[in-house]
Amino acid sequence: MSTAKHVAIIMDGNGRWAKQRGLPRAMGHKRGVEAVRALVRAVARLDLDCLTLYAFSSENWKRPEDEVDDLMNLMRRFIKSDLPEFIANDVRLKIIGDWQGLAPDIVKMLEDALEQTAGGSRTLAVALNYGSQQEIARAAAKAAAIGDVTTASIAAHLDTNDLPQLDLLIRTSGEVRLSNFLLWQAAYAEMLFVDTLWPDFTPEHLEQALRDFAQRERRYGGR
Ligand code: IPE
Numbered sequence: 211m212s213t214a215k216h217v218a219i220i221m222d223g224n225g226r227w228a229k230q231r232g233l234p235r236a237m238g239h240k241r242g243v244e245a246v247r248a249l250v251r252a253v254a255r256l257d258l259d260c261l262t263l264y265a266f267s268s269e270n271w272k273r274p275e276d277e278v279d280d281l282m283n284l285m286r287r288f289i290k291s292d293l294p295e296f297i298a299n300d301v302r303l304k305i306i307g308d309w310q311g312l313a314p315d316i317v318k319m320l321e322d323a324l325e326q327t328a329g330g331s332r333t334l335a336v337a338l339n340y341g342s343q344q345e346i347a348r349a350a351a352k353a354a355a356i357g358d359v360t361t362a363s364i365a366a367h368l369d370t371n372d373l374p375q376l377d378l379l380i381r382t383s384g385e386v387r388l389s390n391f392l393l394w395q396a397a398y399a400e401m402l403f404v405d406t407l408w409p410d411f412t413p414e415h416l417e418q419a420l421r422d423f424a425q426r427e428r429r430y431g432g433r
């Protein structure tokens with residue numbers, strides 16, 4: 211039986227959650243943040259070394275401006291309200307994606323948060339303005355610049371270079387696609403697609419996912 215140490219989640223379904231209730235999409239995103247908070251609180255109890263969450267993709271800029279604004283404002287509020295808890299709970303914040311391309315005040319908040327949580331022993335990695343193909347292209351360009359285009363060198367230049375191997379990738383909301391998330395890192399990850407909409411996803415759902423993972427046999431091409 212194996213245990214998952216690094217779990218990544220495509221947090222999808224906020225909009226449909228709100229729609230089902232006749233609420234504005236913004237409410238779905240707000241409840242989605244609460245689901246994130248509950249999960250981060252469970253990281254130590256579930257003994258995860260790393261939890262990676264897909265919060266905003268490089269393609270999400272295509273959404274209407276007011277929805278993008280709502281998401282950015284939620285991000286601002288979340289960092290401000292939850293940073294003390296990260297520090298208290300020994301959680302190291304890590305950001306993957308082109309986060310330097312976000313609004314300057316968010317970049318500043320993130321830089322402060324990264325610095326203040328640098329000593330944490332468990333990692334919460336948040337994918338912001340993240341696109342996996344872009345990440346791979348950036349890493350390949352760096353590998354080429356040093357004349358070492360090998361899988362090891364590309365991996366060493368990915369945003370995730372200091373994270374453990376990805377064990378389990380979960381997507382909520384019933385969609386069965388990766389939407390440009392961790393394409394390289396998922397090469398041998400186990401995958402789990404659940405129908406639960408993100409705001410309804412609880413630590414108990416994650417526990418169930420970890421039990422499911424424990425039953426899987428990973429072969430990495432061997433036998
Ligand atoms: C996930 O929920 C949140 C983000 C992508 C930022 P969605 O907003 O994609 O919700 P659905 O897929 O429309 O239900």
Ligand code: IPE
Pocket residue numbers: 220221222223264265266267270385387389
């Ligand atoms: C993926 O969800 C991105 C995040 C969860 C942040 P989307 O809702 O953007 O993906 P598609 O458009 O359904 O593929």
Ligand code: MG
Pocket residue numbers: 222223224
């Ligand atoms: Mg979606």
